[in-house]
Amino acid sequence: MPLTSLPSPVSGASALGMTLTALVMVLTPGPNMIYLVSRSISQGRAAGLVSLAGTGVGFVVYMLMGNLGLAVVFVAVPWLFIGFKAAGVLYLAHLAWQALRPGGRGMFEVRDIPRDGPARLFRMGLVTNLLNPKAAIMYLTLIPQFIDPHRGHPTAQGLTLGSVQIAVSLTVNALIVVAAGAIAGFLGRRPSWASVQRRITGTLLGAVTLLLAREVPARARA
Structure with missing residues (x-):
């Protein structure tokens, strides 16, 4: 008897x-991205992938909390959600300034970073993602827009869409981790290209900061 696939x-x-x-x-x-690239360049691909595993767990934490009650907390205490987003936007603005200021460094420029063991690499990847405003807005603001109430099971829909987001994010970031060393070497031999990359990175960070700043006053939805 042929097996039938379950409907999505x-x-x-x-x-x-x-x-x-x-x-x-x-x-x-x-x-x-900035943390993963810096670790990959300073400690190698293995360190970058361990850090990436930590960020992956951070996404899973957001996915579970977003579908199992975190939104309710933010609805009940709206200033908490607004404050969290505001802090994240300020952090992104800081990163943009670090890239654009005179003498700033780009993502792929080699820098001295203390070497960390696997446990700390994993932990820092997790913490970096948990404090990432883009992750918070993704799970509490963007993903709910793709949930169709007419299909029922909003929790199942949220978990499925979250799994799609995690798969895309881990795949792209893994490719970046693997290529970070080669990109850093390429830019190191071409100082003018490194300067262009730094300006592009800073401009994109600034643009994201402005876009997310518009979302700061918005309250979480139950």
Whole structure:
């Protein structure tokens, strides 16, 4: 007797929309990308991948909390959600300034960072993602927009869409981790290109800061 596949809790359009949204978010520089690139360059690909595992767990934490009650907390205490987003936006603004200021460094420029063991690398990847405003807004503001109440099971839809986001993010970031060393070497031999990369990174960070700043006053939805 042939096995029949279980129907997906989300529509194809929602899955595609979530994939494209996650792709745009992960390709825009932010705390996760900057941390992963810096670790990959300073300690090698293995360290970058261990750090990436930590960020992956951070996404899972957000996904579970976003679907199992964190939104309710932020609805009940709206200033908490607004304050969290404001702090994240300020952090992104700081990263943008660090890239654009005179004498600033780009993401792929080699810098001295203390070597950390696997446990600390994993932990720092996790903490960096938990404090990432893009992750918070993704799970508490963007993903709910792809949930179709007419299909029922909003929790199942949220978990499915969150899994799509995590798969896209981990895949893209893994490719960045693997290529970080080669990109750093390429830019190191071409100082003018490194300067252009720094300005592009800073400009993108600044643009994301402005876009997320518009979301700061918005309250969480139950």
